[in-house]
Amino acid sequence: MNYTESLDHVIHGPTGQPMHTDSAAINTVQSAKDTNMGIWSLMELIKAAGLQGRTFNPDDPESYKLLKTALDSVYAKLSSPAFTGKPTAPTPEQFDNSTKLATTEALMRAGHRYSAVPSIVRATTLTAAAAGALVQCNGGGPYTVVLPSIATFPVGESIKFFSTANLVSITRAGNDSIYLNYSTTTTCVLNIGDTLELVSNGGSWLAVGGSVQAAYSMQRRSVAAASRAPRVSYANSTGKAMLLSVVFSQGSNAQFHAVLSTSSGTVAGEVSNSNGGYGARLNLMVLPGESYSWSYNELLATPFVQSWIETY
Known part of the structure; x- marks a missing residue:
């Protein structure tokens, strides 16, 4: 009911809010069941918030703010929500750099932990799906592993290799470059126990870690x-x-x-x-x-x- 259009409304002095006068009945076509349904539904929300119903008193703000308090307690606000429990959210697409929520699944895939630990035993061409992965080079060499095209890799994404085989050649795709310390190369050779970590800078691969660097760091x-x-x-x-x-x-x-x-x-x-x-x-x-x-x-x-x- 819009009390400002009601003939029976009065203005509550202390708050200045319009309200129905206590001296007149509220005209309604609702049944008792309809009224009880609404009241009971509101009380369920109040109970869910762990609150107790209280008698309306225009001089007691808490008596008419009870529903808002319950809503604030049970449901997250649109502005700066504070979640509790185990909230979930849709996982953004790989390489998404928008303001969407980052789920733990997205963080794992982004390389905060290895996104995967695939095993390779023969000549293989990697794709951007290997981002954040620890690639195991197993089996018996020699064989060649071709890196993903640098154009498909976002800046800062990495791939790490660990070899249990000899003569595994980690090779660039197309005309991409691999920077090893003082110079560029097209291929890095891994032998048993060797490791190599490569990071995309957007235009080439940077060798930032691994035992293979030692062989190329000496002059x-x-x-x-x-x-x-x-x-x-x-x-x-x-x-x-x-x-x-x-x-x-x-x-x-x-x-x-x-x-x-x-x-x-x-x-x-x-x-x-x-x-x-x-x-x-x-x-x-x-x-x-x-x-x-x-x-x-x-x-x-x-x-x-x-x-x-x-x-x-």
């Missing part, structure tokens, strides 16, 4: 012989293990004895009685933080450094 660096004087210590500050490969020579075919050593006492030495200008090569591994040097036996001929290569 040979030729060092000027004059910068490696005898009996001078040089520090390995690269943060990596360094392989020294040094060729010593002596032009007069005389005997000499050259030694490579590290600060931890590791020594590589060799004697050349008649090198004839061909030189003698010494190899030595220098661990991170160690220093290294070379020396020679002064009772023999004095050698010189023909070439000095540091690989790390």
Whole structure:
């Protein structure tokens, strides 16, 4: 009933709200059952909210806000709802970047955990469905796994590989590129125990993890012989293990004895009685933080450094 159009309405002084006067009956064509149905239905909602019915009193706001309180308690608001229990929602499509609700199913598929752990035992071409997956390369190599086209992969999506087979080639699709540390490549080869993680940057694949990176992270660096004087210590500050490969020579075919050593006492030495200008090569591994040097036996001929290569 619209009390503002009723002849029997009055204005409640304290609140200013229109209401039906207590001195006149409410005209109705409803049956008692109809009225009870409405009242009982409202009371079910009030009880569902854990509230108790109370007598209407225009001076008691809680008596006429009871239904609103029950609705706020039982049903979520459209603005900033606070869900309880185990609410569910439709799962958005893969790669959806809209403002739809993200379900736990969508989060798993998006790679917060591996979306899948498929097993490959033969030549295979992957699709975008492998996003977020840990791909097991099993069986016996050699065989080739072709990556999905980079154009089908959203920025930031990844694929990880773990191999229990030898000679598994992870190869680009089309003209895509795979960035491994300092350079690009078209193929990465996995052997037993190797891992590789690739991430799309929108235009190419970036190798961001895995044991395969180590094979591509090392570079040979030729060092000027004059910068490696005898009996001078040089520090390995690269943060990596360094392989020294040094060729010593002596032009007069005389005997000499050259030694490579590290600060931890590791020594590589060799004697050349008649090198004839061909030189003698010494190899030595220098661990991170160690220093290294070379020396020679002064009772023999004095050698010189023909070439000095540091690989790390």
